Amino acid sequence: MPLLNRVMNAPAAWQGELPVTNRYTFGLAGEKFFRAIKDEGRILGTHCSHCDHIYVPAAIFCERCLARLDEWVDVGTSGIVDTFTFLYVDLDGSRRETPEIIAFIRLGDGGLVHRLGDIDPNDVEIGMMVEAVFKPAGERIGSILDIEYFKPQ
Ligand SMILES: [Zn+2]
Numbered sequence: 781m782p783l784l785n786r787v788m789n790a791p792a793a794w795q796g797e798l799p800v801t802n803r804y805t806f807g808l809a810g811e812k813f814f815r816a817i818k819d820e821g822r823i824l825g826t827h828c829s830h831c832d833h834i835y836v837p838a839a840i841f842c843e844r845c846l847a848r849l850d851e852w853v854d855v856g857t858s859g860i861v862d863t864f865t866f867l868y869v870d871l872d873g874s875r876r877e878t879p880e881i882i883a884f885i886r887l888g889d890g891g892l893v894h895r896l897g898d899i900d901p902n903d904v905e906i907g908m909m910v911e912a913v914f915k916p917a918g919e920r921i922g923s924i925l926d927i928e929y930f931k932p933q
Pocket of ligand 1: 828829830831832833842843844845846847
């Protein structure tokens with residue numbers, strides 16, 4: 781049978797299971813960054829003394845000068861809202877009554893994209909100070925969602 785006919789007659793989908801095993805790691809910097817969130821409720825960055833730049837989330841190499849970064853800094857749990865948006869549609873496509881508020885929160889010279897909570901959407905402003913609200917220590921798993929949201933400070 782010519783190749784084109786075989787391709788045209790090929791099934792579009794196969795049923796069954798394909799066993800896949802893999803392990804995702806956070807890498808050297810991510811491991812320490814998420815462990816600090818989980819175990820200590822702290823947000824860490826790494827400082828490049830050559831560029832005087834604090835990476836948040838922590839990085840193991842400076843993306844500007846490529847220096848290896850081993851100076852860890854606690855950047856605190858408060859940051860500044862650099863930008864934000866309102867989400868009115870959930871993952872399942874349904875419309876939300878109240879928007880989820882997603883912001884970029886500046887910490888050090890970087891920052892995190894995360895939810896804002898305990899705030900009326902009309903009161904959100906660029907430049908406002910917000911503080912991380914962590915899950916209780918026993919419920920943290922080493923994820924960015926160990927921070928439930930950021931609230932106004
Ligand atoms: Zn650098």
